[in-house]
């Protein structure tokens with residue numbers, strides 16, 4: 192609602208707002224750009240092309256990530272606004288919010304895309320609140336309508352319908368977008384990207400959080416969204432004890448473990464590895480679904496997986512219809528045998 196009701200009656204002049212921005216997310220510990228950043232930038236480029244405007248990246252950091260210049264040029268980025276500061280060594284709610292808001296006030300983009308990651312989900316609503324504009328969270332698709340509004344598409348009513356949301360009464364239009372739903376689209380000819388370093392005073396005292404220690408999740412419970420191989424377990428796995436066999440195979444295959452909501456609800460796996468509509472969207476090379484029926488709310492999260500292998504006792508399980516390899520049998524037995532056969536590589 193914000194202030195829109197009072198101003199919507201008169202036609203707004205947004206002529207000074209132009210271009211689509213994508214806010215970059217960095218794995219600060221590894222000094223690398225997260226894949227979602229390039230997904231957002233590719234999509235921002237597509238949208239900016241429809242508008243006939245420029246696409247920009249926003250990079251807040253202490254150190255420029257590895258291969259950054261090449262990566263953003265490859266997806267057609269016109270401008271990168273960089274705020275480089277020791278205080279931006281890692282994500283900080285207050286400092287990142289201030290920096291994005293300052294940039295937006297100064298350069299006036301028509302739209303800003305944020306990654307719907309833990310950090311992005313923290314940052315985007317704060318930027319929205321401070322700029323007094325709306326935000327559509329967790330979008331799965333975007334477009335531009337005939338009035339040049341950003342169309343923000345996301346599932347609603349438990350995933351039963353897709354809502355198309357526009358924000359005609361304000362600029363910039365803000366959307367957070369789920370990782371792994373958009374494709375990175377490298378161009379044949381890289382862009383001649385312009386890098387603009389923006390000097391900005393950041394107030395260390397304004398930060399309400401104090402950094403103590405960073406502990407990166409490792410092993411099988413690392414981020415399912417970034418893994419090349421994901422082995423997920425569902426209710427058919429039967430118990431927390433049986434779930435360990437999945438973890439054992441994941442270690443051998445250097446895979447991450449995922450789970451369905453039912454397995455999470457049973458307490459067999461933590462929520463942050465839940466895959467699906469209310470969990471994470473994944474796009475691995477290989478997804479192994481074990482004892483998973485294939486409910487829409489789960490499969491919506493794996494539609495960009497390159498290959499799917501499923502193990503299920505029920506020949507009519509819906510997951511089989513979307514699998515490259517379907518194994519009919521007891522998941523725990525099949526996993527145990529696979530574990531014996533697969534050598535750690």
Ligand code: FAD
Pocket residue numbers: 349350424425426427428450451452453454465466467468469470471481482483484485486487488489502503504505508520521522523
């Ligand atoms: P089930 O549907 O119970 O399937 C278990 C499967 O295991 C069956 O196919 C069965 O044949 C098979 N099986 C049984 N024994 C064995 C065995 N020994 N070996 C092999 N196979 C066996 N779900 C998610 O996963 N992620 C979400 O983000 C999510 N969000 C939701 C949001 C909303 C608003 C709603 C309403 C639901 C959501 N759900 C989500 C729940 C979803 O609808 C399903 O209930 C859930 O995905 C089913 O999980 P499952 O496949 O583990 O269990």
